[in-house]
Amino acid sequence: MPNGYLVTVGDASLDVNDTIDATQVFFTIGATIGTGGWNWSGIWAGNGSFYSNINDTGTFYEGTDGNVYFIPDTWFTTSGSAYVTSAPAFSLSILVDGTSGADVIDASYSDGDGDQVDAGDGSGPSGHEDTISAGDGNDSVEAGLEDDIVYGGGGSDTLEGGSGNDTLYGDTDDVSPGGAPGNDSILGGSGNDVIFGEGGADSIRGDGAADEIDGGEGNDTIAGDAGADTIRGGLGNDSIDGNDGNDLIGADQASDSSTLDWGTLDENGSFAITGASETMNVTITTTTNGAGQTANVQSQGSPAADGLWVSSLSDPVTTTMTFDSLIENANFEIYDIDQNTGSWDDLLTIVAIDQDGNQVPVVFSDLDGLHSVSGDDLNADGNANTGVETTGADDSVTVDIAGPFVQLIFTFDNGESASNSGLFGVGNMTLDFTVDYDAEPGNDAINGGAGNDTIFAGNGDDSISGGIGSDSLDGQAGNDFFNVGEGDTAIGGDGDDYFQIVELSETPGAGANIFIQGDEGDETTGDTLNLGTLGDRNEIVYSNTDDAAGGLSGTLTLEDGTLLTFENIEKIICFTPGTMIDTPFGQRAVETLKAGDLVTTLDAGAQPIAWTGSRTIPCTPATTPIQFEMGSIDGLSAPLKVSPQHKMLVSHFSCDLLFGQNDVFCTAQHMLNDRVKRVAQKTVTYVHIMLDTHQVITANGVETESFHAGPEGLMALSDASKADLFSAFPALKSDPYAHGKSAYTCLKFHETKLLVEEIAMADAWRMSQQSAA
Numbered sequence: 001m002p003n004g005y006l007v008t009v010g011d012a013s014l015d016v017n018d019t020i021d022a023t024q025v026f027f028t029i030g031a032t033i034g035t036g037g038w039n040w041s042g043i044w045a046g047n048g049s050f051y052s053n054i055n056d057t058g059t060f061y062e063g064t065d066g067n068v069y070f071i072p073d074t075w076f077t078t079s080g081s082a083y084v085t086s087a088p089a090f091s092l093s094i095l096v097d098g099t100s101g102a103d104v105i106d107a108s109y110s111d112g113d114g115d116q117v118d119a120g121d122g123s124g125p126s127g128h129e130d131t132i133s134a135g136d137g138n139d140s141v142e143a144g145l146e147d148d149i150v151y152g153g154g155g156s157d158t159l160e161g162g163s164g165n166d167t168l169y170g171d172t173d174d175v176s177p178g179g180a181p182g183n184d185s186i187l188g189g190s191g192n193d194v195i196f197g198e199g200g201a202d203s204i205r206g207d208g209a210a211d212e213i214d215g216g217e218g219n220d221t222i223a224g225d226a227g228a229d230t231i232r233g234g235l236g237n238d239s240i241d242g243n244d245g246n247d248l249i250g251a252d253q254a255s256d257s258s259t260l261d262w263g264t265l266d267e268n269g270s271f272a273i274t275g276a277s278e279t280m281n282v283t284i285t286t287t288t289n290g291a292g293q294t295a296n297v298q299s300q301g302s303p304a305a306d307g308l309w310v311s312s313l314s315d316p317v318t319t320t321m322t323f324d325s326l327i328e329n330a331n332f333e334i335y336d337i338d339q340n341t342g343s344w345d346d347l348l349t350i351v352a353i354d355q356d357g358n359q360v361p362v363v364f365s366d367l368d369g370l371h372s373v374s375g376d377d378l379n380a381d382g383n384a385n386t387g388v389e390t391t392g393a394d395d396s397v398t399v400d401i402a403g404p405f406v407q408l409i410f411t412f413d414n415g416e417s418a419s420n421s422g423l424f425g426v427g428n429m430t431l432d433f434t435v436d437y438d439a440e441p442g443n444d445a446i447n448g449g450a451g452n453d454t455i456f457a458g459n460g461d462d463s464i465s466g467g468i469g470s471d472s473l474d475g476q477a478g479n480d481f482f483n484v485g486e487g488d489t490a491i492g493g494d495g496d497d498y499f500q501i502v503e504l505s506e507t508p509g510a511g512a513n514i515f516i517q518g519d520e521g522d523e524t525t526g527d528t529l530n531l532g533t534l535g536d537r538n539e540i541v542y543s544n545t546d547d548a549a550g551g552l553s554g555t556l557t558l559e560d561g562t563l564l565t566f567e568n569i570e571k572i573i574c575f576t577p578g579t580m581i582d583t584p585f586g587q588r589a590v591e592t593l594k595a596g597d598l599v600t601t602l603d604a605g606a607q608p609i610a611w612t613g614s615r616t617i618p619c620t621p622a623t624t625p626i627q628f629e630m631g632s633i634d635g636l637s638a639p640l641k642v643s644p645q646h647k648m649l650v651s652h653f654s655c656d657l658l659f660g661q662n663d664v665f666c667t668a669q670h671m672l673n674d675r676v677k678r679v680a681q682k683t684v685t686y687v688h689i690m691l692d693t694h695q696v697i698t699a700n701g702v703e704t705e706s707f708h709a710g711p712e713g714l715m716a717l718s719d720a721s722k723a724d725l726f727s728a729f730p731a732l733k734s735d736p737y738a739h740g741k742s743a744y745t746c747l748k749f750h751e752t753k754l755l756v757e758e759i760a761m762a763d764a765w766r767m768s769q770q771s772a773a
Contacts, residue, residue, distance in 0.1 A: 003026050003027075007067070027061075029063065036059075037085040038085055043077060059073075096115045103140070134151065135153045142162060156183045185204075201218040229242055238444045240447070321409075323407065327405050331429070353409065360405050361401070412424055448466040449468075467485075475497055498530065498589075499527070513565065517566075528569070582697065610729075615685065616685040619684050626672070628675070628702070638701075650663065665745065693743075
């Protein structure tokens with residue numbers, strides 16, 4: 001049984017840049033694929049030393065387990081990393097192929113080669129680990145048992161992983177030239193799945209366990225479900241719900257690896273480093289510590305891999321490489337620290353700096369011939385004793401930096417005379433880097449669900465709710481809205497952010513405190529903190545009240561005992577009571593909602609707001625608000641003020657007895673009693689939320705109507721609000737009934753009074769029966 005290296009075949013075909021595991025494994029040869037090559041960096045089995053970027057030839061084989069293996073001709077490694085540099089044409093024989101049409105691929109489907117799902121001819125211990133390529137068309141795929149790989153291909157596909165740890169690709173291929181990417185529906189199923197939505201407006205559900213989900217481009221709808229999921233929305237306006245588990249949402253970093261190609265460099269310059277799928281930039285600067293001294297930075301073709309070369313006269317020169325992404329696992333070689341012989345020493349100091357400004361360890365190896373090594377310093381002796389005088393594997397110093405770091409600083413003190421320039425070279429540099437995932441704007445709606453979630457919203461005007469649990473919320477750039485509960489930490493980032501304190505029925509106390517940071521970048525009106533009914537603004541203990549010094553900062557103990565700490569807030573508002581509207585991502589203060597935001601409706605689920613408006617008017621007998629006090633309606637979470645003509649939904653068996661309907665509307669001014677009262681005040685502001693059709697929404701925990709743009713509703717608007725509404729709905733200007741009929745029948749005054757009396761008698765009878773029991 002030979003030993004070789006497992007190849008990860010990325011798309012069911014053997015290709016250049018496919019990853020090869022650099023640790024040897026035993027396998028049984030099923031068939032010889034052909035010759036090719038690999039590049040590896042790691043520990044050579046021959047002497048236990050580390051080498052980087054070694055190219056070698058070898059042979060690829062298909063194992064009896066269905067996997068692909070590589071056996072090199074010369075170099076065998078014990079650990080490290082490797083990838084394919086050349087390969088013969090090959091596709092996995094266990095591939096289940098679809099056609100260009102709309103296929104239904106499940107256990108009953110057989111492709112042109114007779115391959116089937118879960119037929120026992122796949123890889124894995126039971127032969128049920130299948131690779132499925134659906135091809136073009138609007139396909140439906142059920143992968144079934146064990147750990148499968150599914151490629152949806154072009155079209156709007158429905159992919160279901162089934163049991164096992166599956167990898168599902170929605171794919172971005174167009175159905176036809178010029179067509180749009182497919183809008184895929186993907187269900188991971190049980191197991192720890194990896195899901196890529198890629199192009200299109202995808203609907204993705206992880207379903208079970210700890211899933212990794214990447215929505216890719218498009219306006220995706222993503223649900224993680226149970227388990228500690230990692231979810232990236234990608235580009236577009238995404239809706240993300242982590243559901244249960246300690247989720248990482250937004251996951252604002254992607255990893256990649258690269259070997260630096262220096263290109264042509266000036267003394268000060270920058271260039272891009274591109275890995276297999278991501279790109280980051282590096283900027284190089286040089287400074288000298290002597291008047292009239294010069295420092296030259298250039299690329300040079302020796303050693304064989306292009307390198308960075310720095311030369312100077314007698315005074316020290318500092319060359320700084322600044323990366324715009326986090327760097328890890330850097331490996332490179334230093335050449336020619338001391339170019340000439342003589343009685344002087346050259347000194348090179350290498351320092352790596354992390355994103356917090358701290359030094360990280362730098363490790364040297366292959367040190368023969370150096371005059372001295374101390375910490376980050378290399379000291380080369382010019383008396384022909386240096387082992388780094390010429391290029392080559394035996395005449396270089398290897399440098400390893402695990403990181404992470406964002407900056408490399410080379411300080412070169414040339415020991416030559418003022419007339420002789422000294423130099424050093426950097427070559428064969430490999431590194432891993434991370435880049436921002438959500439660099440493009442997208443107005444995302446994110447709900448962490450239950451569990452201790454970490455959310456990075458990325459750029460754009462996002463709506464963020466951590467849900468139950470101690471969550472970490474980062475809005476990043478944009479004008480973001482936050483629902484913040486016990487135990488949460490919320491950072492607004494750049495933009496005008498709005499923080500709403502909400503009660504999520506969590507247990508307050510130690511570890512359940514709230515921290516909010518507004519930040520000061522790219523603000524127009526500033527950040528807003530809304531305490532709702534949970535705190536009194538007059539009880540805040542301020543640590544800063546100078547807006548010029550960063551806005552308002554302080555602490556407040558909320559009504560339930562939770563300690564709130566906030567920084568860099570420009571406005572603190574306190575609605576008594578506040579009107580909180582249910583949305584798919586938690587409650588939102590009514591005044592923060594805008595057209596396009598989703599609200600939860602009784603009969604149509606989540607619906608976008610079509611128009612919002614507001615009007616502040618003097619209170620008259622016809623306009624004085626009606627307040628529903630606590631206990632007046634079952635489910636009321638806070639006192640609710642509405643206009644006298646506003647309609648409340650009543651659901652009671654008495655509705656059916658009296659009017660033959662399970663649910664009816666009652667006008668607020670017809671429901672007055674000892675707990676439903678007019679509130680005397682000088683002025684009142686009414687906020688209107690209109691949907692495409694009249695709907696029932698939830699405000700402060702009870703069901704009520706959205707704005708109905710009928711004749712009565714239009715009369716309540718100001719001229720400016722009417723003009724704004726007519727611009728959005730031109731048909732209303734000529735037809736006041738264009739918005740459609742009322743969602744439910746509205747009772748008249750005497751009918752409402754009869755219903756209220758009937759409900760009171762029914763409830764009294766029920767309570768008497770309970771007492772008797």
